[in-house]
Structures are given as structure tokens and as C-alpha cells.
Amino acid sequence: QSALTQPASVSRSPGQSITISCTETSSDVGSYTYVSWYQQHPGKAPKLMIYDVSNRPSGVSNRFSGSKSGSTASLTISGLQAEDEADYYCSSYTSTSTWVFGGGTKLTVL
Amino acid sequence: EVQLVQSGAEVKKPGESLKISCKGSGYSFTSYWIGWVRQMPGKGLEWMGIIYPGDSDTRYSPSFQGQVTISADKSISTAYLQWSSLKASDTAMYYCARSEYVQKGPDYWGQGTLVTVSS
Numbered sequence: 359q360s361a362l363t364q365p366a367s368v369s370r371s372p373g374q375s376i377t378i379s380c381t382e383t384s385s386d387v388g389s390y391t392y393v394s395w396y397q398q399h400p401g402k403a404p405k406l407m408i409y410d411v412s413n414r415p416s417g418v419s420n421r422f423s424g425s426k427s428g429s430t431a432s433l434t435i436s437g438l439q440a441e442d443e444a445d446y447y448c449s450s451y452t453s454t455s456t457w458v459f460g461g462g463t464k465l466t467v468l
Numbered sequence: 469e470v471q472l473v474q475s476g477a478e479v480k481k482p483g484e485s486l487k488i489s490c491k492g493s494g495y496s497f498t499s500y501w502i503g504w505v506r507q508m509p510g511k512g513l514e515w516m517g518i519i520y521p522g523d524s525d526t527r528y529s530p531s532f533q534g535q536v537t538i539s540a541d542k543s544i545s546t547a548y549l550q551w552s553s554l555k556a557s558d559t560a561m562y563y564c565a566r567s568e569y570v571q572k573g574p575d576y577w578g579q580g581t582l583v584t585v586s587s
Contacts (some may be wrong), residue, residue, distance in 0.1 A: 394572070405576050456515060459513045
């Protein structure tokens with residue numbers, strides 16, 4: 359049972375924006391400061407898109423941004439493109455020095 | 469170029485032991501954490517644990533504590549994930565991934581090792 363809750367699926371049209379939420383549901387997540395987001399295409403390894411809530415690794419499009427308000431972290435993708443269609447996972451470092459993933463969100467770009 | 473190259477797919481029987489590997493190159497292997505992530509067929513990602521090859525500091529997620537062993541051999545820049553007695557439920561893709569510091573999301577990932585456990 360994940361301590362991070364994500365919507366199972368979301369869909370938008372190309373060019374639109376989407377925000378995927380990740381809500382902390384367990385006190386084990388601690389300060390919830392170290393939130394990361396990953397993109398995974400079918401059959402591929404995950405790719406880091408956002409780390410430490412809102413930092414974007416080099417090479418990741420600035421269409422991707424992260425934020426957090428209270429117990430909910432969010433990944434926003436602007437100007438959706440067909441290649442953004444993938445599974446997205448949030449992850450957080452916990453108070454017990456381990457990590458937890460959200461259940462994942464399947465993004466469909468219609 | 470940073471690379472994490474994992475060992476090849478494995479087919480094992482229940483009760484058998486297994487050790488899979490993850491070789492790092494293109495960076496200082498002892499200065500980054502290596503984590504392991506499980507993905508069961510058609511399911512989401514699960515953190516298993518992480519090791520700092522520099523001093524072998526190892527931490528396990530509660531669900532995997534006692535079920536697997538994570539280790540590293542810094543002399544050959546390789547991290548390992550091993551099982552002493554596999555179960556059918558261990559059938560999954562396993563990824564290794566590199567983190568700059570223990571709290572940070574991994575930035576480089578291996579290609580994955582598919583482990584199939586079947587009688």
C-alpha cells in the first residue's frame with residue numbers, strides 16, 4: 359500500500375496542459391521535501407524529470423515543472439506533445455531513510 | 469558517458485539463488501548511491517533499497533528487508549542484488565539507478581534485468 363497517492367489515469371489533447379498530483383497519505387513520508395518525478399515509456403527504464411520537488415535535470419524540457427503545496431506535490435506538463443504519453447511516477451524519501459513510489463499515473467495524449 | 473549496464477535476463481526455478489549485477493562507468497562509482505527498483509509485470513515501480521559503494525552503507529525498504537541482499541564491489545564498479553531462495557512472486561524487471569545523494573531521485577538508470585521464476 360503506497361504512501362503516495364496519484365490518479366490512475368489522466369488524458370488531455372495535444373497543446374494543452376496537465377497537472378498530475380501526488381498526495382502524501384502516511385506520516386512515514388516525513389518532511390516530504392525530497393519529491394521526484396519519473397517518466398516511463400512502455401518497455402523502457404524510468405527517466406528522472408523532476409527532483410527535490412521542483413528542480414529539472416539538464417536535458418529535460420522546460421515544459422515540465424514541479425511544485426508542492428502542503429501534502430500534495432504536483433507535476434505540470436505544458437504544451438502536451440504526443441511523446442509525453444507515458445506513465446508518470448512520483449517518489450519521496452521517507453523519515454525511515456527509505457523511499458516510496460506513488461502508484462503511477464497513465465497519461466494519454468488524445 | 470555515464471552508463472549503468474545490468475546483467476542479462478535470468479530464468480530460475482523456485483528455491484534457487486540468484487545474484488544480478490549493475491556495472492557503473494563514466495563516473496566515480498564510489499561517490500554515488502546505487503538503488504534497486506522492482507517492477508512486476510504490468511505494475512508500478514517499487515523501491516527495494518540503496519547502497520553507497522564508497523562505504524557500503526546499505527538501506528532497505530521495509531517490504532524488502534530480509535528478502536534480498538544488496539552489495540557492491542567498488543574494485544570493479546559493480547553493485548549486486550541477490551536472493552537466497554527465489555519465489556514465483558519475484559518474477560519482475562529489476563532496475564539499478566544512480567543517485568547523487570541519498571535523498572535525490574536517481575538520474576541514470578540501467579536497462580533493467582528481467583528475472584523469471586517458474587517451475
